[in-house]
Amino acid sequence: MNILLVYPAYPETFWSFKHALKFISKRAALPPLGLITIASYLPEEWNIRLVDMNCEKLKKEDILNSDYVFISAMAVQRESAIKVIKQCNDCGKPIVAGGPLFTMEPDTFQNTVDHFVLGEAEELMDELVEDIKNNKLKRYYAKPNFCNIETTPVPRWDLLNLKWYGSMSIQYSRGCPYNCEFCDIAALNGRKPRTKTSVQLIQELQSLYDAGWRRSVFFVDDNFISNKSKLKKDVLPAIIQWQKAHGYPFSFYTEVSVDFSNDDQLMDLMFKAGFDRVFIGLETPDPDSLREANKYQNIKQNLEESIKKIQSFGFEIQGGFIVGFDSDKPTIFDKQFEFIQKNGIVTAMVGILNAPRGSELYSRLLKENRLRGEISGNNVDINTNIIPKMNLEFLIKNYKNLVAKLYQPKNYYDRLKKFLVNYKVPGFSKAKIGFQEISAFIKSIFILGIVGKERKQYWKMFFWSLLKKPKAFPKMISLSIYGYHFRKIAENL
Incomplete structure (x- = not known):
């Protein structure tokens, strides 16, 4: 059996790091973790080929030489995914589609995709494989419950050309306990966090080390600190021990909520484990907009004090910000700029509010007849699928001005200096000069x-x-x- 795994291309986005990757001669920031994890469920005797279109072109012969094409994508990859599907349709090859894009929008692809895996695939893979063997594939595969990720296997790193990537990625947990109105994580991964065991995690790190990787690793978790007790008692001590035994081959970065600043022990352990960057959804300094977004974990914090404290523990904060809330006033653009500059948020990703399917915001605006299509998935384009209360032309004009102002060299380097003044440099991790x-x-x-x-x-x-x-x-x-x-x-x- 010949299985072709296809990961569609990203457009040029904030997180694509396209222009930065040229400095280190890399083709993509991160690998397709979902596809190489699913590949571990496929029989060893099957011939598996991966084409990451962010690194190489999808050739017609790749499609023709396959029995099935597996495709996984996020919303931001929609345009490329549509082109891939057409190529497969033209070649007469059956498509098995999964991942966030197809899980949330199966109706969009009803006439072009043959088989759908909706939601998490782990507990569906045995059935899917048997159906492929028996040539009895169903139209849909789905489970009503979220799966136990303690049984998730080690990804197939051997399918990757590691030299193409700026960083590797692994996953420790899924789900987030918070319920931000604009977020679709609860629909995709649930509000009750599920975690892997420390033994699993060490096996994955060891397998990545054995594959030859020696650089940064991104924990792709929705909120890495969702189970703080387990992290402090078990997982982080295990990672620290492994890192010390191997000479700290990896630096880590991940996503956390701002209440990270409340736990000194957790910050200290993550720092000692090799974490040096955290993405935090700060969203806005406006308390009315935070309340509107159900971002109560931010309202409870003094954001400026939290930011300074996290930075002082040795973490670079990559901040997510949003404009276009119903509560936003015309002054929000200046307030966002001043907040970002004052707090030394060097990497500040500012986007216009969008409503992804599965989010409470999508449901609310659907009732209010304020939706217009689907999200692009690109956090820094000038599109939105909502009808904002703020004048749309005014919103877009001031959004573009805000982003341009933030990344003018003087403003950017002012933030960089402010951050470095407060930054604690890791003492255990020597910069690897090659x-x-x-x-x-x-x-x-x-x-x-x-x-x-x-x-x-x-x-x-x-x-x-x-x-x-x-x-x-x-x-x-x-x-x-x-x-x-x-x-x-x-x-x-």
Whole structure:
């Protein structure tokens, strides 16, 4: 049996890091974790081929040489997924589609996709494999309950060309206990967090290490700290022990809620385990908009104090922000800018409010007749599938101005310096200097220091970091490169 796994291409987005990846000669930021995990359920005697379209082109012969095409995608990959499906239809090859896009929008693909795996696939794979063997595939595969991820196997790293990726990804938990109105995580993964065991996690880290990986690893969890007790008592101590035994081969980053700042022990353990970046949905400094969004975990915190504390424990905060709430006033754009600058949120992803299927916001606006189509999935484009209370033209104009202003070199490097002043540099993790790092450093000098609009700010920060905070110099170079990518995205809005 020949199975072709296809991961559609991403458009140029904030998180694609397209312009930054060129500095380190990589093709994609992250691998298709879902597909290589599902591949572990397929029989060993089957011939499995993966095509990640963010790294290589999908060839017609790949499709023709397959018996089935498995495709997984998120909303942001919709356009590419539609093209892939058409190619498969033209070649007469049956498609098995899963992942968030097809789970939330099966009706969109009713006439073009042959078989759907809706929701989590782990507990459906045995049935799916048997049906393929017997040539009796059903139209739909779905489970009413969320699966036990303690039985999820180690991903098939061997299907990847590791040299193509800027980072690897693994998963410890699924689900988030919070219920933000604009979020579809509760529909996709549930509000009751489910976790893997520490033994599982160490097996995955070891398998990744054995595959030859020695760089950053992204924990793709919806909220990594959803079960704080288990993390502190079991999981993080196990990771720390493994990292020490292997000379800290990995640095980690993940997503957390802002109440992370309330637990000093948890922050200390995550820092010692090798975590140095966390994404936090800060959303807005406006309390009325936070209440509207059911973002009560943010309302309970003094956001500025929480940010400063998390940074002081050694974490770079990547912040998510939203404009276009019903409660937003015309002054929100200035307030967002001032908040982001004041708190040194170097990587600030600002998007216009959208309503994904499965979210409470989607249900509310459907009743209010304020929806217009589906989300694009691109957090920093100028589209929204809602009819906002704020004038749409005013919203889009001021949104574009806000993003452009945030990523003007002076403003970006001001935030970078503010962050580095408060940043605690890891003492246990030595910067790994190889050809990739040397190449990126040289390219940064030429592209940012000689050619780029940011050359004045680049050199000022370059020498400030060398003289005032030399241990943070690698972080400064990395964030300067990221800033170049973000500026390019902002200029193309």
